Amino acid sequence: MTQLRSDAALRRDQILDAADAVFSERGITAPLDLVVTRAGVGRATLYRNFPDRAALVEALFERAMAQLEAAAPGLDLFALIEQLGLNIVGAPALADYWRALEPGHPAAKAARERVARLFRAPLASSLARRRCRADLRPADLVLVCGMLGTALRGETPARRRTLVRRALALLQGGVAAS
The missing domain is CATH 1.10.10 (Arc Repressor Mutant, subunit A)
Incomplete structure (x- = not known):
């Protein structure tokens, strides 16, 4: 380019x-x-x-992912999950767009794969240190991110951040090693 x-x-x-x-x-x-x-x-x-609107939204997603990918090497698995959750509630319209796409849509599939790749190294590190469930996979973490999207039901940005932090606290018990 x-x-x-x-x-x-x-x-x-x-x-x-x-x-x-x-x-x-x-x-x-x-x-x-x-x-x-x-x-x-x-x-x-x-x-x-x-x-078109799709190109604009995809560029917003690209920018958000590039920022997250730049920060990811310094984050452990749980910090990365938290950061992604905060990004989701920080850009509710962007999250709505991705949820509205059919799961098989090429852009949706590429986004899921990119998020899964983002989690691979932190997940491998957490698995090696036995800090997370032994059966946890990158696709599970993509599912967790979707679950965090339910925090978008908060009426205000502050309420959405509170909801995502509560969801993270609840999810951490399911993701962490027992």
């Missing part, structure tokens, strides 16, 4: 930041004109960078 000019990269980031804010406030189906207005760019700039 060619390197984006710095001004083009800046506009792309502005669009992503605006989309993240608009989708968090108004939901994933918010009019894209709100994203354009918030980003301070023209419609043509939006569509030149992201031809």
